[in-house]
Amino acid sequence: MTIEAAPPLATDVAALRDLESEAIEIIREVVAEFDRPAMLFSGGKDSAIVLHLARKALWPAPLPITLLHVDTGHNLPEVIEFRDRVVAEAGVNLVVARVEEWIADGRLQERPDGTRNPLQTVPLLDTIAEHRFDALLGGARRDEDRARAKERIFSIRDAFGGWDPRRQRPELWHIYNGRHAAGEHTRVFPISNWTELDVWRYIEAEDVPLPSIYFAHERPVFERDGMLLTPGPWGGPRAAETLSTRSVRYRTVGDGSCTGAVESEASTVAQVIEEVTVSRLTERGATRADDRLSEAAMEDRKREGYF
């Protein structure tokens, strides 16, 4: 299959530059107003964009932000390799919270279904408390989920990390209010207003490096609940599941137990853009089992402190 990507329209590039300026403004507010800011960095495309924007926001000064990765132990090796390479190149400090350490010392229990995605919340909150981070930048976008569509760019979390959608602060003009009581922290989402396609167009315009799993490659996969999963420590293939090698790519990066690949021939950014443009499935709907658990899966996890 050959895919000829259309060049971005003038409107696309202009809209991107407006979103870029908005994100840089938000990141600069965080650096100016908080004492101990950190950035959630999973090695995924949204993290990569936020890091790229943060480096631009502070250029030519070094980035005064710690990166934080909650590692479920179920990540694909290509993603971890990418994470460490980017961190080394950017010369930033990385803190890794390993879910396995929490399981090992009994603070968390492995779940019967093998997924560690919901287990990330406790290590995240413990690590925020330990390092006394007062602001956490993240790459979440409002187009990902309808509960996310309700969240403010500056989002206050209580001492338990919880999000209360009924108690959100009004967000007025471009005046961001991140003040909070001791023990609380503020989560900040600079790319709230970006869509999946905006992210890909920006990656193209700025040549932002990504993990190789975002591009089509041959991989042995098995099918579960309509998703293509890679065999790994999270289990599978089970007896009734068969392994086959297919040309796939990932649309999101997450815990291997619940993040699926999609069949794809798109091996360049331009081809991915073409594919995303015509896709009839949302990014999370296509590849994230955790969001399919119930009608309010994301909202429920966010109330508990999940990112």
Place this chain on the structure above:
Amino acid sequence: MSTTTLSTVSQHAPLRLVVAGSVDDGKSTLVGRLLHDSKSILADQYDAVESASRSRGATEFDLALLTDGLRAEREQGITIDVAYRYFKTDRRSFILADTPGHVQYTRNTVTGASTADAAVVLVDVRNGASAQTRRHSALLSLLRVRHVVFAVNKMDAVDWSQDRFEQLQAELHEIARGVGLGDVVAVPVSALTGEGVVRAAPDWYLGRPLLALLEELDTELEDTAEPFRMPVQLVIRPRTAQYPDYRGLAGRVASGRVQVGDVVHASPSGTASTVIAIDTPTGPAEVAVAGQSVTIRLAEELDIARGEVLTTDDPIAVTRVLDAVVTWMGDAPSAARQRVLVKAGTKTVRAMLGPVTDIWDVSELRWTPSSAPLQLNDIGRCTVQLAEDVAIDEYRRLRGTGAFVVVDPATGATLAACMSGADLGALVP
């Protein structure tokens, strides 16, 4: 970056749109319709809503379920909080704030409207203009939203009666005049069937459908005739081996334009120097325009910190007393002499509220003298005393540098959204 590219940036900015209106006027359905008909709904979202509609016993696809993102919203069938939506047409991209209609959520309407270039106010043709229609129109006027479009909804329920539409249109123009809105447009639509939204409306309506209208509106960022303003967010000073002497003032241009060679003034400090370089996210540039995040380098090393506002030849006011129109958002009422924080642009200062002098009467559409404390969602006027000088514009003249928020110093809660200036234009009887 060349200046040609910069002008392209400002001409095609996404339209930031707020959708307001009373409960049950069909806001969520309209938003769902815009997303659906602009093909922004993907198959899995569609399937999820279809099955949710069925499980709720609905016989038809419930567009509102696409947008009501919270469990409580879906259970009660109402919108509680602002949700943001994104959609694109061939001509433009849109960032849409879908705001709640209940009176108790007025603060969320202000949230959505404060950054909006345009507003769509839904009105149910069967009920006509409601108290909320007036309230939202007044808020949009106060907040100086550039374009206001009334979408007269549920036209299918009155057999697309031209008489009914024209009657309501006249009433809406009357309200618009009363609250000081400039040119407003009324469009007949049915969010349920989609007529008048993306598809054409009936023969008797000579205007364009709602979406076509929205595609052509200009945005605040396109207004380069405004005076230059840039609140300083950060002083960037790397002190690295590669950039030992770099010193730049980082910020986002709130209005107007600045170019290398311009003399810029910093307020409130009152210092001035010449721009020698502008660094943008895409490299050095000769010019920076409204909306751009940039770093400006000056000929001299002046004492300019976060909280200063850069201007060129048109000066900004520097003051310790603000006259303000206040929309109160605190759960507890305001109090005279209440100690608060004021955040204006990038500057936060200690402040004290003065007595309330007037309150906006939503049903009478006018200001009435009152010294009563402001309750949640009230709109009033008062003065605010500041502990330090602040550089601020009149909001009616410059939206970007004329607004401020009042913050509770103990909890950090946002207590009020405020517009600086005593001149309220047409809102004064």
